[in-house]
Amino acid sequence: MGDHVRGAVPHAQVLVDLSAIRDNAAELRVRAGSAELMAVVKADGYGHGLVPAARAAQVGGATWLGTAVLAEALALRAAGIEGRLMAWLCAPGERWTDALAADVDVSAAAPWVVAEIADAARETGRIARLHLKIDTGLGRSGSTEADWPGLVDVALKAQAEGLVNVVGLWSHFAIADAPEHPANVAQVETFRSAVALAEARGVRPEVRHLANSAATLMSPHTHFDLVRTGLAVYGLSPLADVVSPGDVGLRPAMSVRARLALVKRVTAGQGVSYGHFHVTDRETNLALVPLGYADGVPRHGSSGDGGPGGPVLIGGKIRRVAGRVCMDQFVVDAGDDHLQAGDEVVLFGDGTSGEPTAQDWAQACRTISYEIVTRFAPRLPRTYIDREAAL
Structure with a gap:
């Protein structure tokens, strides 16, 4: 079932697994x-x-x-x-x-x-x-x-x-x-x-x-x-340095996904995003992700000005934000990998498919997972699934 807001962007969504919330509550009830x-x-x-x-x-x-x-x-x-x-x-x-x-x-x-x-x-x-x-x-x-x-x-x-x-x-x-x-x-x-x-x-x-x-x-x-x-x-751990969600029987319920808006080939020496905090050191492919800090992507997930850059999964590989996160978009330096507009980008999920987690983003941004999941804006549609009901 979906819960789409008026004017929501079609190229990204927040996916919420209600069965995870239900199961997490059941585990906490026992504890x-x-x-x-x-x-x-x-x-x-x-x-x-x-x-x-x-x-x-x-x-x-x-x-x-x-x-x-x-x-x-x-x-x-x-x-x-x-x-x-x-x-x-x-x-x-x-x-x-x-x-x-x-x-x-x-x-x-x-x-x-x-x-x-x-x-x-x-x-x-x-x-x-x-x-x-x-x-x-x-x-x-x-x-x-x-x-x-x-x-x-x-x-x-x-x-x-x-x-x-x-x-x-x-x-x-x-x-x-x-x-x-x-x-x-x-x-x-x-x-x-x-x-x-x-x-x-x-x-x-x-x-x-x-x-x-x-x-x-x-x-x-x-x-x-x-x-x-x-x-x-x-499904997130409030003691990230002590236990992971799986250690205490929890499963993250939120996943944030998008589709690439553009992929282009550029030469070495190309500055990327505001301030040129990332400059390409070779001919490479730049991939544009149509999400930014107005959607909830932390600006502290930028790279090149003190942070490693927020991680994303594209084409089966973890990649990081290149340069600054902008209001509505950010860029990934994909090297020679063949990517194209429309390819799925997973910012974070439960980690079971190799994608980053909210905690990975928290570490990259020097914050806590609470901030990561609460900041994604209403213009991103929430899509609700129930994995167990679908079995």
Whole structure:
């Protein structure tokens, strides 16, 4: 089945294997043990497609879905997605009434958030399901330890008024991708203390949740009642230096493919792309790939100015970007290999056919695979397959 956007280019696509997402969720569900599994589908399902990814993850065993922004949670409900659904990133004036009407769990890290949610509950007549977030060391969202008692008290007051139910206590790891780092131990201890304080004051949480993908895979003692898995749902390893996806039973779900737009023979000394950071050292064939940074190909995948160039598979051979990645295109120096317009280019996939992976691109661009898969633009059509259903 396909999900083509208006104005999408015909010469490239993002291919998403829904059976991989489903199977990854099933594997993570087993690894979660007694904890429930949240599939995080923020950022348009990490670039895989919000609604298709959510449905596949639920089939695989995810009992919760999570988004950062409320708009994506509301889009899931509008698409008919049921089950527990949480959104957690907000700013003053958030659409709380819409959240409550759509039966979305919400989160607060400061008293003003609780107050806004309580006002929405009064307006809608619906009791908000509220999660309280403690900053255990990430230094990002979440209440400080000093402010935590006050946040708990404000939330309990709203609960006593029948406006909210405090159903969750949660936090987020900073360095879970280094399982032996002492900061992880400190964060778990801080989280346990915060939970104990909240419970001593009367909170009876349905779920306590801390573990992300890395902790779900490598640190079972952090699972508590619910694990929140993002990257791993899509078959990528959050601990690329420690384990590969296959090591933990995961399979990458996304592949990015294109067709060559032009192949031409040039002489030695030909500068290639902006800045001439690549200059041919012999007579050679240059192959033009009609994808660029406006589509999601990282400009840091350029070669000749400090990086090796992003890898692609063309004609059964791994080749690298020659010169700078442009807005809509990049060039590959193919030597004397006979290529022609229309030949398939695989930027990355699951690696089983010899193609590069998202992690290979991450290494070439000195970034992480999260960024690689989430950046591909809507003008590239998403095509969805289910390999197992086709068998």
